[in-house]
Amino acid sequence: MQSLWILVSSFLFSLMSVFIKMSSNDFGTCELIFYRSLVSVILLYAFVRFRGYSLRTDFLFGHFKRSLAGTISMFFGFWSLTTLSVGTSMTLCYTNPLFMAIFVVLFAVHMRQPIPWKLIAMIALGFAGIVIILQPSFTGTDQLLGALAALLSAFLAAVAFWQIKELGQLREPSWRIVFYFALFGTFFGLTGCLIFESGFSEMTLDNISPLIGICVTALLAQCCLTRAFGSGNVLLTSCLQFSAIIFAEIFSVIFFGDVVSSLSMVGMAIIMVAGVSSTVITKNMERRAKQS
Numbered sequence: 001m002q003s004l005w006i007l008v009s010s011f012l013f014s015l016m017s018v019f020i021k022m023s024s025n026d027f028g029t030c031e032l033i034f035y036r037s038l039v040s041v042i043l044l045y046a047f048v049r050f051r052g053y054s055l056r057t058d059f060l061f062g063h064f065k066r067s068l069a070g071t072i073s074m075f076f077g078f079w080s081l082t083t084l085s086v087g088t089s090m091t092l093c094y095t096n097p098l099f100m101a102i103f104v105v106l107f108a109v110h111m112r113q114p115i116p117w118k119l120i121a122m123i124a125l126g127f128a129g130i131v132i133i134l135q136p137s138f139t140g141t142d143q144l145l146g147a148l149a150a151l152l153s154a155f156l157a158a159v160a161f162w163q164i165k166e167l168g169q170l171r172e173p174s175w176r177i178v179f180y181f182a183l184f185g186t187f188f189g190l191t192g193c194l195i196f197e198s199g200f201s202e203m204t205l206d207n208i209s210p211l212i213g214i215c216v217t218a219l220l221a222q223c224c225l226t227r228a229f230g231s232g233n234v235l236l237t238s239c240l241q242f243s244a245i246i247f248a249e250i251f252s253v254i255f256f257g258d259v260v261s262s263l264s265m266v267g268m269a270i271i272m273v274a275g276v277s278s279t280v281i282t283k284n285m286e287r288r289a290k291q292s
Contacts, residue, residue, distance in 0.1 A: 005224045006240040012221035014247035017086050018255050019213035024082040026207040028197035032078055032214060033071070034189025039215040040182035040222075044175060055179060059170055066163035066177065067184035073156035074185065075192075076149040083146030085258040087249030088133060091268045092150035094245055094275065098126040099158035101278040104285065116285060122278040129270030132263055178222065242272045 023032060048055060057063060080089045101119050108116055130151070167177055193200060203211070245268060252258040 007243055009221045009224035010241055010244035011247050012217045012224065014086070014090060014244050014251055016214055016217040016221060017081055017090055017248055018251045019210040019217065020078055021081045021086055021256070022210040023207060023214065024078075026204075027201050027211065028193060029075060029078045029082070030189045030192030030197055031200060032189070032211075033074060033185055034193055035211060036214055036218050037071075037182045037185030037189055040219060041179065041186050043219065044179045044182060047175065048179070053173075053175070055176060057172065057176060057180070059167060059172060062163065062167050062170070062172075063177065063180040064184070066160055066167060067181045069156045069163060070160035070181050071185045071188045073153045073160060075153075075188075076156070077153035080146045080150035080153065083142045084150065085252045085256065085260075087245070087252040087258065087260065087268070088264070089146070089150050090248035091133065091245050091271055092130065092147055093153050093157070094242060095126060095130065095151060095271060096154040096157040096161070097275040097278045097282075098123050098271075099155045100161065101282060103158065103162065104282055116281065119278060119281045119285075122274045122281060126271055126274030126278065129267045129274060132267030132270065242275055245272060 020032060027035075047053075077089070077093050080093065084092075101123050105116060105119055105123070108114065164177060168174075201207075249260060249268065253260065
């Protein structure tokens with residue numbers, strides 16, 4: 001069941017990316033973040049009131065750091081979809097395990113621990129995959145900027161993950177972490193929409209459907225992801241998340257008629273292998289550290 005939950009989550013996150021790309025011509029990036037976050041705030045607040053929980057926290061600055069990194073990561077991830085194919089954008093955004101591996105290596109060097117050469121090899125392999133994708137796929141400045149935005153999104157997602165781990169060690173419940181993240185995203189999206197995107201766009205029968213799709217798939221995907229990580233082996237769940245790249249590439253071909261070159265497919269496969277291997281090596285290092 002854990003495998004099913006994470007596969008459904010990956011499917012829904014990929015479908016959300018399709019809806020984002022469909023909406024990118026009618027709505028600004030900050031506007032999309034606003035709608036996505038606002039729906040989550042409303043539903044989570046209703047959940048908190050229904051269960052009698054409290055939103056009071058003693059770790060407000062920790063929530064701020066997590067929300068800032070996560071929201072900016074979401075912004076660059078959304079924006080990359082306006083210039084790249086869904087499959088390419090999702091592949092580059094899912095390089096965050098490589099950045100996580102870099103953090104682990106830097107920590108080991110700082111603490112004068114043995115250098116994890118296997119992890120360094122996987123990082124090098126992953127970025128080789130990125131280079132392979134960059135060369136055949138990008139033909140203009142806009143696409144190059146989109147690729148850099150996706151990589152920056154992945155980096156900030158890794159930073160946000162560290163903050164989530166820190167809040168988790170302080171015993172902050174996951175629903176409270178998600179609520180403050182959504183609340184921050186709501187204000188971030190609203191401010192950016194009013195200042196940088198000249199206000200809200202007009203809604204029509206044609207463009208409201210993908211907008212609703214973003215909100216629904218984002219909420220359901222987050223629920224499935226939380227259920228998956230809370231009900232089984234974290235390592236297996238992390239590895240299966242890479243199935244989102246496969247779903248995204250299939251959707252990219254079906255909905256937008258994108259053509260995937262052979263070299264791009266090789267690069268995506270290399271990134272997936274490097275990401276899964278980095279996750280396995282990192283988890284093994286954590287397990288050995290706890291045992292010692």
